[in-house]
Amino acid sequence: MSPRDGFSQVLRGEWTKLITVRSTVWCLFLTIGLTVLLSILGAQGSSTDVGAAPQRVLEDRSHFMHQPLTGDGTITARVVSQEDTGGWAKAGIMIKQSVEPETPYVAMLVTPDHGVRFQADFTTDVAAGASGTPAWLRLTRSGATVTGYTSPDGATWRQVGSFDLAGPRQAVEVGMFAATPPSGTRVFRRGGSTTAFTNYEPSTATFDNVSLNLAGGGSAGTWKSETVGGAMPLPDGTNLVGEASESGGVFTVTGTGDVREVPFTERGDDDIVQNALGGVYLGMIAAAVLGVLFVTTEYKTGLIRTTLTASPRRGRVLLAKAIVLGVLTFGCGLVASLVSLFGTRPIQRDHGYVPPYYPDPSLTNGPVLRAVLGTAAFLALMALLGLGLGAIIRRTAGAVVVVLALALVPGIAAGLLPVEGEKWLSRVTPLAGLAMQQTRERWDNWVSPWPGFAVACAYVALAIAAGVWLIRRRDTA
């Protein structure tokens, strides 16, 4: 737009209007103040004892088709197929001290997304290159040492890694196993109380060319099917248990769970960045009211007639208002969210949210930066929603009621609705924009950051477009 067509003049005029009224300045301070205040109160009110847990937290759940191995020996198998239930689903062969959980083990395995791997004792992990199924795997026990190999054809073998199994070494268990990490969370709500539980989808793998060569000669025993970690009762009444079978040399193993050490950052499931920015629920009210007032006071005082005689191109007047308000509230929102994020961090630390379980947030981290900017943008969007509704409704009270209803209803109704209803409501109201604050996977993330932001933007675009349409065709009497 060239400067001669006057849009920059209107922008400048609206900027002057906005910053020369005390109530506006108060609303901006309130937006920042309320956001920070509620964020701090939220941080004061939450705590965790994640740091009190033992240093090493292990997860050891899989389905294992096994037999005992006394002395040295070699197990070879070809993984024919693996059901892709997640990038880290595991299927392969294993030598394990016993079927008791959390006992030491060595395994050669395949994964859908991370190729063939040699893993041992929950912490050792060696990548053996990307090769899908079928994949040839071999483990050889010689004394205390177990060595893993892989092969493209079952003829030429390449060593991947080796590991010393500590502890009593006479009898170990050897066999094929399958596991798959949980695929999200299932939630159900009964009588107002919400239960969330890990959702395990079993993964099935098939094996052939299975051979077990015992160093001292002798023949292999019979295979036993067992779920390491036992059957797991689920909150919905079902029992989670794996299964395995053999038919004509083809072994089918179905299992769930994972075999690994739980990393520090997964010990607690709180999203400390989202929590630190929680004050936006209060700040957005001030922002929305500011947006409403920026238009409705003009109608209330009759100033709108002066404005529209100063610029009869009405659509541009409203757009100029939107730009000026958006820039100013985004700036204040940025201050609010930075102060909230870093201001609450010492409190969070005092309340147990300490590294390495909860590392200090850094703006160089993508999701953290997205949360900070997204919070500021959300405050700006709420102000713009207020502006649009103000232009449509023209009366302060009515516009404030509508914008607050849009902003608050999801939070109020959340606990009363069935889970599906809450999910739906969180996706279709402007509050979906707060998904930008998510920095980790959580079961109650009903909507992803960018789609949620798009929903909020759509509300604003719709409200402002309707406002422009109406202001152009309505008399200003």
Add this chain to the structure above:
Amino acid sequence: MAATIEARGLRKRYGATVAVDDLSFTAKPGEVTGFVGPNGAGKSTTMRMILGLDAPDRGQALIGGRSYLTLRNPLCEVGALLDASAIHPGRRARDHLLWMAHYNGLPKRRVDEVIEQVGLASAARRRAGGYSLGMRQRLGIAAALLGDPPVLMFDEPVNGLDPEGIHWIRGLLRSLAAEGRTIFVSSHLMGELEGTADHLVVVGRGRLIADTTVRELLAQASGEQIVLRTPARSEAMTLLANAGATVAATDRDTITVRGLAADRIAGVLSAGGLTFSELSQHRATLEEAYMELTRDEVEFNAPTVESAR
């Protein structure tokens, strides 16, 4: 194109009420045009249509031959004071003028000039909410003058002003017209425009009643009425009535006479042997002329009470 205000067949309806009906007139440069009519006659509606705020159902309103909506920096073409209270109470008077100046790319200097011109310099940094009605009127006039426009419109500018303020506005209107500007001033009181307006557009119930100069209107309203003062009132009335005049008693010793020229009246009275102390041409006030014109056009009329004299 001269900076005129031109209404061509304007019509505006709100629901069942026709606020303005086929209204046409022209306000010319160098003149104060009074826009007069009772409350509810459609004056403010007309002004809003001229300023592009309300869309006419039919007809056009043009400023210098152009629709207001096509003006790029309209404050430099038309200055308007519609409602002096239409200001944000929390904004300083100077800032109020400043945003308007920005809107039309006017320099800050103009803001200080018009503040000075309307005599608000000492109060310019106060918030407008604390302004008296008179100060608000001055602020509204400052806003109208901001772009130094050739056309100025004022809706009821003297409403609520003290005599000093009224005097000031009248002088301002006259001097603005003398500079060659087109001045369009509405009022529901004709008397307010006496001595100020050159031209009059009189409306009632949204329709044009008169589009005339002040002089013509006064002459028309004064008509052929003659005021006669005589101690023998009833005899004089009988004589003149017999001579074909319409007579009315206005006081104990005064009567007004229509339908007879002054010399004929003098002749009739002399012939009847009656004396009189005064015989003069009646001079109507603008207010009377207006009452005469709008007698049937007042929308909210008080019921007439028969005087028991």
